[in-house]
Amino acid sequence: MTDIRMIEAAAGRIAGHVRRTPLLHAPLLDRIAGRQVLVKAECLQLTGSFKARGGWSAVSALDPQALARGVIAFSSGNHAQGVAYAAAKHAAPCVILMPSDAPEVKIANTRAYGAEVVLYDRATEDRDAIGATIASERGLTLIRPYDDPQVIAGQGTVGLELAEQAHKAGVDSAAVLVCCGGGGLASGIALALQARAPGLTVRTAEPQGFDDMARSLASGTRQKNAALSGSICDAILTPTPGELTFPILSRLAGPGAVVTDEQALHAVALAFSHLRIVLEPGGAVALAAALFAPDLPDSVVAIATGGNVDPATFSAALDRFA
């Protein structure tokens, strides 16, 4: 099970290969929010999202024989690129299973990193079963997007950096809003902050209708979403909290925040205008919560998790809200 020592070990393995991302802020954004908003810009991470951390952590933890056989991952796009990038840099063969409705830019970039992309239908096919079959046929190691201790450890390195950066910014007590799909990033950050910055409390942020984690945290048991697709926040539409991640968040996280697709697009536009970063809607959910959710403290951190967005979606957000 992931703990602070595993996260620190992951930080050692990714150092020099994965970027330390800046903690941004903007006076005019604070004014809109009515509170201090610090933004950890993981969209500036290599491959465009925090997933490069977990990908590198998991791939670099494999033994040489497993590396030589290769890896497989299933992902709507960001985990795909993270694993593909890490595999390419380790000269490991890589197969990525992607839903056929993933943004084109994510499919194209995953291929550009050298991975073999296999598409499946998100609504009718079982990605776990397909992945397991290919993995077994070729002897590939399956790198799960969140229910993998080394992936959680890699994502937790965001928390190690944040603990230092927030302290340096004079913020030792805050809510840390984290865009949440399966909970790998949120649980990794929660473990790191518990050890290094206990005044910072993780709160998950999810799109309306896909708030399985918020409902699970409220009820104490893992809940499922009614739908598998239908939000613009494609990056974080997982059906239910992870088996490994939920107990961690159950223990360490505050109540989950929920935002509308509209609010996510509004946050995309405000990040453009005031932070000059590019966010995908799913990567802007935590910032949307920081700006628009009720019952937040005076200081919040939003993890801006990714920026792999189709140009048309981005322009539409600017057209409506910038």
Added chain:
Amino acid sequence: MTDIRMIEAAAGRIAGHVRRTPLLHAPLLDRIAGRQVLVKAECLQLTGSFKARGGWSAVSALDPQALARGVIAFSSGNHAQGVAYAAAKHAAPCVILMPSDAPEVKIANTRAYGAEVVLYDRATEDRDAIGATIASERGLTLIRPYDDPQVIAGQGTVGLELAEQAHKAGVDSAAVLVCCGGGGLASGIALALQARAPGLTVRTAEPQGFDDMARSLASGTRQKNAALSGSICDAILTPTPGELTFPILSRLAGPGAVVTDEQALHAVALAFSHLRIVLEPGGAVALAAALFAPDLPDSVVAIATGGNVDPATFSAALDRFA
């Protein structure tokens, strides 16, 4: 006259008030360029451009009496915001003279930082004369956008950071492409690199038709542009090289690069797709040169100088090139 000690003193004054910006790169962008491209993301600077450095440097160098009377600046927008931000944080009154055709977002943000904005016609009015009159009436100190030793020193702090960051990235020999208006940033960086990273050579980058610095460097004397407006790169349409900056660049810079407006917009789109940063066209000119200019070494650094862009201009760039 600005020298390395003044730049280091400016670095001391701005520390903690102005952001240390990251040096980004992307494997897929290197592939498009056919060379290693490192991007110093000054668009992530407070106020959205490197001008916060020169603004803070100049304002913080004033004596208490001058600060209390206040400052004035003229600018198409980025210097305006840099000075307005610095003045506000020093509780100094601030008047900004802006051309009436400056992007709306720059005018609005300058006002949001608390400055009094006075608009003038770029084609028919003499901003220097108007500025001098207001300054003398109110006892304001004029903060020039580039021909000011403390402004050049502030911009030079980009070079101090870059010297460290490039060395850490294993790059000790490269062309450093700098978007160039009056030459304050380019000359400050050139002075810093001469002292701290002599293998890195500044090359100015300008829009076609506004290549006064390239022609001045080639001819050895200060040349003027035929037009005062007409490029989408509004941030860097100065009529002629600065009196203080030209001798520095004449001594230290390589030949100037020139790019088309099309190439600048293409660079805006590629920075969106591969670096997930927001650039304004004038802030993307150096990246455009890094990607498309001839006769460059295998390693280049592009200073991405600013990201204060109207949403419609940005969407148009994505529509055509992303």
